[in-house]
Amino acid sequence: MTTECHRRPVNDETPRQRFYRRERQSVPAARAFAQETLRDWGGYGRADDVLLCVSELATNALVHGVPPGRGFLLRLVPYGEGGGVRVEVHDSGEGVPVQPRQDVQEPGEGGRGLLLVSELADKWGVGERRPGKIVWCEFAGPGYC
Template sequence: MQHLAQHTFSATPQTVRAARDFTMQTLDSWGGCLRRDDIRTCVSELAGNAVQHGSPESRDYLLRLIRHPHCLHIEVHDGGGHSPVRIPPASLSAEAGRGMRIVQELCDDWGVQALTGTGKAVWTCFHRPEAHTSRCSCTP
């Protein structure tokens, strides 16, 4: 059985918290999840990136949650270009640039998909340990 929830947010810093709250409320309505903290952190980072890097001023971003039987797939669609999402080399003196490295460490898989027209979707996948198996294709 698959569940789908999505919400469009304005590309302002205040909506990052709303995206996290929407995600946690959705997971609760679906019966909870054992990886809440990891998911919350990743949604914060992806939504923050959509606001800061992906969506031009006064544009929106879409948060989509898809629960498959064996994994949770999260997508953040923004109106930014099709530019690749890069993880910069680690630096102790850098003031920014660690977010996608954190996402990479917390989720089971992630990637970027160009959208038809303008924009991209950055996605993450979390295998569901409470499911009978952790086998899941994470590619959208």
């Protein structure tokens, strides 16, 4: 079975963003917003990778970067000439993420989010924001189905 999808380049689209409060339901809401955006942009062949990275970056923002009473901004930006996507999570926290280590041996669930992001995304990094930071990752095109 073949699925028809739109073939317009994502970089012809307008960036989209949404603010989320510091609460548990913000992570699935951010993921749903990203999925809706990618679908509106005509589909994206690496959508599963993008959505997993949105979940990881949103979770990190809530756990490490969003002070009480604040929130984070998720921004999806058309990227590059080939129809890629840039994911940005803006928070007002003080900490700066560190480069993930491949040899993480500790038991437990923490410490692997940015390792996943570094493996799935083509690039990732941290930008300045006052107050806080922007943690971003990029997925180069062509990404359309």
